[in-house]
Amino acid sequence: MSSDPWGRVDETGTVYVRTDGGEQVVGSWQAGTPEEALAYFERKYEGLVVEIDLLEKRVKTTDLSAKDAQAAIDHLRVQVSEHHAVGDLAALGRRLDALVATVDQRREERKVQRAKQHDEARKAKEELVAEAEELARSDQWRSAGERLRALVDTWKGLPRLDRKSDDELWHRFSHARSAFSKRRKAHFASLDAQREEARKAKEALVAEAESLSHSTDWGATAARYRELMADWKAAGRAQREAEDGLWNRFRGAQDVFFAARGEAFAERDAEQTENLKLKEELAAEAEQLVPVTDLKAARAAFRGINERWEAIGHVPRDARAKVEGRMHTVERALQESEETEWRRTNPEARARAAGLTGQLQAAVDKLRDQIDTARAAGNNARADKLTRELEGRQALLDQALKGLQEFGG
Incomplete structure (x- = not known):
């Protein structure tokens, strides 16, 4: 018989293990010595120790599931x-x-x-839903669309909740995305319709602009081009593929017109510059008639100058007032000379002037006599009053006498 602290082998080869409940039969050993029997079953014990060591290590250091760990423990x-x-x-x-x-x-x-991950996932998904519902009302189509796509990727990376909760949140999330897509689609459909209307309107503007490109009615056509440009801006943008082509045609038609107008204006400016030079020479010739010494000859000379003036044509607008002003000055001088000559030679005017002068002279003489009488009577107050009246009549008489002198009287 052989034994150790934990087991023994009896004379029949039966192997026992000592436990808290007493000895328990381990097995029977007939193939060798009792020591070999104990050694064999001790190695089996050591094998169990190794397995438990490994299981303890796996439980502590790996993500072994509780189910698998419990199965290994039970085994x-x-x-x-x-x-x-x-x-x-x-x-x-x-x-x-x-x-x-x-x-x-x-x-x-x-x-x-x-449970914590579930709560965090629920909170995260609720935040995603809230942001998606807010984005569903946005008009920032590009940025909002990109953000919604990013939210979908974020959603996919989150763990699932219980089926009911997950389905409810996904339904709200999906509904927000659908609402945004529907609004965006309606917006761009409306925008496409507006751009089509703009294209039609701009094609009509281009057609008119091209029809005007060879016009020589410079003022009216330039004004119409300005109106067409205002209409172009008010029409809005057409589709990108049409907008540039229409604009190039529209601008090209204007360029043809304004280039032709520029050439015409350049020729006109050169002609008007030469006209200005000729009119300045005529104005200088007219100015030689002033002061007027022979009214008849001066008037005849001015008519001749004026006929040549009218035959010359237009001058540059910014020089027109100055050169025409010089002619008007000469013309006014001639008119004043005519008026002076008419007053001097008009018999009726001379008679009226002489009559007025006589009346004023009589009134002055009468006032002087009245003043002398008043002072002789010692009535100085009346004399002073009459003196002031005399001063006024004397001034009128002086003017009348000066006018009468103009008639050679």
Whole structure:
């Protein structure tokens, strides 16, 4: 018979293991010595120790699921409880019990962690839904569309919730995206319609602009081009592929017209510059008639100058007032000379002037006599009053006499 602290082999070859509940039969050994029998079952015990060591390490250092860990514990517990090894089986049992506690703790920790992850995922998805619903009302079509696509990618990266909650949040999220897409589609459909209307309007403007490009009615056509440009701006933009082509045609038609007008104006300016030179020479010739010494000859000379003036044509607008003003000055001088001559030679005017002068002279003489009489009578107040009246009549008489002198009187 052979034994050690944890087992023994009796004379029949039966192997026993010592446990807290007494000896338990491990098995029968007939192939060798009792020592070999104990060594064999001790190695089986060591094998169990190794397996439990590995399981403890996996539980502590890997993400072994609680289910798989419990299955491994149960498997080892069966081997320990069936007493097929010689060693401290109670110690192995305690280690397995400790593993069960560890696995249970891990299970609770993971349960708490899953609950936390679930809450975080719910919160994250609710935030995604809220942002998507806000974006659904946006008119920033490009940026909002890009953001919604990014939200979808974020959603896919989040863990699923319970089916009901996940479906409800996804329904809101999907509805927001659909609402945005529907509004964007309607917006661009309306925009396309507006651009088509703009294209038609601009084609009509181009047609008119091209029809005017060879006009020589410079003022009216230039004004119409300005109106067409205002209409072009008010029409809005056409489709991009049509806008540039229409604009090039529209601008090209204007360029043809304004280039022709520029050439015509250049020729006109050259002609008007020469006209100005000729009119300045005529104005200088007319100015030689002033002061007027022979009215008849001066008037005849001015008519001749004026006939040549009218035959010359237009001068530059900015010089017109000055050169015409010189002629008008000479013309006014001739008119004043005519008026002076007419007053001097008009018999009726001379008679009226002489009559007025006589009346004023008589009134002055009468006032002087009245003043002398008043002073002789000592009535100085009346004399002073009459003197002031005399001053006024004397001034009128002086003017009348000057006018009468103009008639040679």
